[in-house]
Amino acid sequence: MTERRVVVVGYDAAELLDIACITTSLGVANLHGVKPAYHVRLASPGGHPITCGTGLTLLAQETLERVAGPLDTLIVSGGIGHLAAADNGVIVAHVRRLARESRRIASVCTGASILAASGLLDGRRATTHWRWAPSLASRYPKVAFDPEPIFIRDGEMCTAAGVTSALDLTLAFVEEDHGAGVARSVARNLVTYLQRPGNQAQMSMFTSAPPPANELVKQVVDHVTGHLDADLTAATLAAQAGVSERHLTRLFLKNLGQSPGRFVRQARTEAAAHLLTSTTLPMAAVATRCGFxxxxxxxxxxxxxxxxxxxxxxxxxxxTGARQI
Structure with missing residues (x-):
């Protein structure tokens, strides 16, 4: 093999970041001298320029209908135009055709809808952007859509979650193809985290939503995240807040969509994940610090x-550089 042929499928209203995360990551890998190098091309229906969802125009390098295998990797981008693309018989047919000629097939974000329309995800577990997972699950009942993971690998089929999860997926491909050292170097050059595991939740308690509007819930949340090793039972939290346990639970369900107990468990688990990857603390110390x-x-x-x-x-x-604290 003299090169790894990678084709990224784009279409009108595709997401520019979906495409750029892939092409830039593989381009940086090439700068590190990987052998065989990645030969990455953007293909579109008719070879026409595509206007991305953000309004910028990309020039395609290949005509989708004329691309021929064998390919190393076929990746379908997502974007706000994904439903129209999934209903486009030309796009779906050629994605299905090229999948048969590819070693590895993937989608990013809502690009999963196009793989699903082609039947390639039937009977498989897949992920997509968390916001679109329910509607795609309804539209394609033969696919088991899971909105939680960053990406899912099912044999030769890979599906990634929303937008920048394309970075995580592509770094995983680089590691698979050329080793962890190269993938780590690429990540450092991209100034990105290497690498969120595929089964990490898309939405973290630290980033998923703004602070709750209810002042009492906000106070309890602040107390929980600042005192993970304390007694954080629902009864204790309710007593500290000056309300009944039942009322606190109602407020949490209304404002956060989960009970106080579940929020505490999530907060402790995510804090433990951070300590595990950023320090050399023994496992017992991590458990103690996070309240387990x-x-x-x-x-x-x-x-x-x-x-x-x-x-x-x-x-x-x-x-790298994990510290004892």
Whole structure:
């Protein structure tokens, strides 16, 4: 193999970031001298320029209908034009054709709708942008859409979540093709985190929503995130807030969509994930600092949230320069 042929499928109102995260990451990998190098091309129906959802125009390098395999990787971008693209028989037919000639097939964000329309995701578990997951699950009932993970790999088929998760997916491809060292170097050049595990939740409690509008809930949330090793039972939190446990639960469900107990567990688990990847603290110390009490309790919570034990998470996700604190 002299080069790895990668084709990114674009269309009108595709998302520019979906495309750029892929092409830039692979381009940076080439600058690191990977062998075989990636030969990346953007293909569009008719080879026409595509106007991205943000209004910028991209010139396609290939005519989708004329692209021929074998390909190393076929990647379908997402974007606000994904439903029109999924209803476009030409796009769907040629994606289906090229998938048969590709070693690896992937979609980013709502590009999963085009793979689903082609039948390539039937009977498979897949992810997409969390906002679109319910409607795509209804539109394509043969696909098991999971809105939680950053990306999912099912054999040769890979689906990534919203927008910048294309970085995570592409870095995973670089690591698979050329090793962790190269992937880490690419990530450093991109000034991005290497790398969020595929099963990490798309939405973190630290980034998913603005502070709750209800002042009492905000005060309780602030207390929880600042005192993870304290007694944070619903009864204790309610007593501190001066309300009944039932009333506090109602407020949490209304403002955060989850009970106080579930919020506490999520906060502790995400804090533990941060400590595991950024420090060399022993597992028992991480469990204690985050309020789990025992390593086994931490392990159970971690598996429930991320699908892997904390030891595996640390082994694969620890950043360089982790510190003892």
């Amino acid at each position: 009490g025992t390593v086994e309790t931490l392990r159970q919570a971690f598996i429930a949230r991320y699908g892997i034990p904390p030891s595996q998470y640390r082994a694969t996700q620890s950043s």
